[in-house]
Amino acid sequence: MTEFLQQLLNGLSLGAIYALIALGYTMVYGVLRFINFAHSDVFMVGAFIGYFAGKHLPHGTVWGGLVALAAAMAGCAVLGIVIERLAYRPLRGGPTLNVLITAIGVSLFLEYTGQLVFGATPRAFPAIFPAKIISVRGLVVSMNQVIVIVVAAVLMVALQLSVYRTKIGMAMRAVSLNPKAAQLVGVNIDVVISFTFGLGSALAAAGGVLYALNYPSIDPLMGMVPGLKAFVAAVLGGVGNIPGAALGALILGMVETFVDGSRWSTYKDAIAFAILIGILLFRPAGLLGRFTTEKV
Amino acid sequence: MFRLLRPLLAAVSAAMALSAPAYSQETIKIGEYASLTGKEAAFGQSSHKGTLLAIEEMNAAGGVLGRQLELITEDNQTKQGESATIVKKLISREKVVGVLGEVASMRSLEAAPICQAYRVPMISPSSTNPKVTQIGNYIFRVCFIDPFQGTVMAKFAKETLKIRKVALLTSVSSAYSVGLAKYFKERFIADGGEVVIEQKFTEGDKDFNAQLTAIKASGVEGIFVPGYYTEAALICKQARDLGMTVPLFGGDGWEAPELIEIGGDAVEGCYYSTHYSPEVDTPAVKEFVAKFQARFEGEIPDAMAALGYDSAGVMVDAIRRAGSTDEPAVRDALAATRDFPGVTGSTSMDKDRNASKAAVIIMVKDGKFKFVQSIAP
Numbered sequence: 233m234t235e236f237l238q239q240l241l242n243g244l245s246l247g248a249i250y251a252l253i254a255l256g257y258t259m260v261y262g263v264l265r266f267i268n269f270a271h272s273d274v275f276m277v278g279a280f281i282g283y284f285a286g287k288h289l290p291h292g293t294v295w296g297g298l299v300a301l302a303a304a305m306a307g308c309a310v311l312g313i314v315i316e317r318l319a320y321r322p323l324r325g326g327p328t329l330n331v332l333i334t335a336i337g338v339s340l341f342l343e344y345t346g347q348l349v350f351g352a353t354p355r356a357f358p359a360i361f362p363a364k365i366i367s368v369r370g371l372v373v374s375m376n377q378v379i380v381i382v383v384a385a386v387l388m389v390a391l392q393l394s395v396y397r398t399k400i401g402m403a404m405r406a407v408s409l410n411p412k413a414a415q416l417v418g419v420n421i422d423v424v425i426s427f428t429f430g431l432g433s434a435l436a437a438a439g440g441v442l443y444a445l446n447y448p449s450i451d452p453l454m455g456m457v458p459g460l461k462a463f464v465a466a467v468l469g470g471v472g473n474i475p476g477a478a479l480g481a482l483i484l485g486m487v488e489t490f491v492d493g494s495r496w497s498t499y500k501d502a503i504a505f506a507i508l509i510g511i512l513l514f515r516p517a518g519l520l521g522r523f524t525t526e527k528v
Numbered sequence: 529m530f531r532l533l534r535p536l537l538a539a540v541s542a543a544m545a546l547s548a549p550a551y552s553q554e555t556i557k558i559g560e561y562a563s564l565t566g567k568e569a570a571f572g573q574s575s576h577k578g579t580l581l582a583i584e585e586m587n588a589a590g591g592v593l594g595r596q597l598e599l600i601t602e603d604n605q606t607k608q609g610e611s612a613t614i615v616k617k618l619i620s621r622e623k624v625v626g627v628l629g630e631v632a633s634m635r636s637l638e639a640a641p642i643c644q645a646y647r648v649p650m651i652s653p654s655s656t657n658p659k660v661t662q663i664g665n666y667i668f669r670v671c672f673i674d675p676f677q678g679t680v681m682a683k684f685a686k687e688t689l690k691i692r693k694v695a696l697l698t699s700v701s702s703a704y705s706v707g708l709a710k711y712f713k714e715r716f717i718a719d720g721g722e723v724v725i726e727q728k729f730t731e732g733d734k735d736f737n738a739q740l741t742a743i744k745a746s747g748v749e750g751i752f753v754p755g756y757y758t759e760a761a762l763i764c765k766q767a768r769d770l771g772m773t774v775p776l777f778g779g780d781g782w783e784a785p786e787l788i789e790i791g792g793d794a795v796e797g798c799y800y801s802t803h804y805s806p807e808v809d810t811p812a813v814k815e816f817v818a819k820f821q822a823r824f825e826g827e828i829p830d831a832m833a834a835l836g837y838d839s840a841g842v843m844v845d846a847i848r849r850a851g852s853t854d855e856p857a858v859r860d861a862l863a864a865t866r867d868f869p870g871v872t873g874s875t876s877m878d879k880d881r882n883a884s885k886a887a888v889i890i891m892v893k894d895g896k897f898k899f900v901q902s903i904a905p
Contacts, residue, residue, distance in 0.1 A: 235741055235745040238744075239738060239742075242735075242737040242738055242741060352569065352606075353566070354569075354758055356790040356792075365771060367771055372770050372771040374769040443734075447734035457732065492735075492739055493739060493742040495727075497728045497729070497738075
């Protein structure tokens, strides 16, 4: 029983990180109908900003950790807006495939610039938050896991509120529904799209810092695998749907953890992806997605 | 394909030889491929520094056969597939006499078939998987192999650490890890121990909580992690975070300063087996450590550096004894290597082109690598 609860907790904290990345994918998709493949590298940049900020802050304090987290989120929000302005905006209105290929280009650009600037050697991420282990009847909860789950939950609630309770959130939903009509009623599309990229990138940065905190070895290619998993999670939940992304990420995190802890651990990814295929067979639009016909 | 290319290559190289300055005609080129960047960069960097030091020293002493040596190093970025490409380049473009590399068995296994096909002798400084030298008669190594290393760690766990129930946490995507786990398990069970649980991961994984939670529930007294330092450090960290206090131990793949840098307090009290320790009290080791520190800003050479140094020494010694840079002659001389005095002990090639040497056990204590004991073959 303890083992089961422990695995549940492990899965929850892994899923929470996937969720933060998945939200960025899903938001950009919801507004622009394209997959931003550079997102996983923004995640990496976030971890590195957290690393450099963490070096100049006192280690092991809550406020120091929060400052590093905020710095990474702010830095990546700017990065996300710049990427959109320079790489995607000039292509807007053209075929989606062009933007998609550009996104892959931006992704490779960030990865290899990262290797050039930061070096390809993994670095040890500083323990910026207080490291403590709480043990309750054999169930071990590390402070990092608590931080990951709490920060992820707070950010997701904040995101949900900003999308449904604020003016810019309403504009976002309007653009997502019909960009032309939104423009006709006076929504500034450029601002909304920049905001979406900024917000999504900030969440990826938070994911990056939390990921690095839990697995303290960071390198410029660290975004690839979690990025792929988060993308899968977004599709699983119904891409374009915010609660769906969170749900998909949690399911993926749980499945991975439970398979990893069993003796079929070698088939971890195979089983996770088999479940994905199974769900998509029965619900082609994902768990919470609405099915709409699309012109490719 | 090769047969067609050969006259062409010969023509090109003849043309180049005519135009090239006298200097390049006279050097003897030795190729090296190493993971200078990427996930296992610590291995490549250490090994390269050792190799470089050896070549520089031999050049200062007048080179070999009256010619200077030239080390041509290529980086495989710790990427799969890259070693094959760069070794092909070293052989066909640079025309190296011999090839040195790699540390990781999986990458040596990529390059070895190419060296064998082109009939260019290759020495792996520190790949311990037996399959590496089984590729063919042009492939050698200057270190011990995993059946021995696995035996050493099984004996150490059983007799010194008094562990009866052990867990294995193996990387399924690395030839080194799978091999070492197999030999450890065979010996440990033969000695009356019990392998209670076996868990797997793949190279590049960062989350091991699930596997470790399952291991924790099985109530073992120790965990054998035959992997490389990046994963080993994270595994130790996550095991301690889960409240596990049992010792973790591994093989020479753990040997890198990053183990302590990433692992921090979590790797305290962990053990691994390796080829050499700078604390071993022999004149050869003392001299090597002093020379290495003078050349590389006070850095203390680890086992990969020592084996890199020895691999270059053995290669050049074979060229000297062969009396030519003709590859088959160098190969025959390499196979006949007997009692070459190296830093990691005296090197003799057995009939399977492996060296048989003592292993040392290292413990992490107070953030430093401490020599525990030496185990002879």
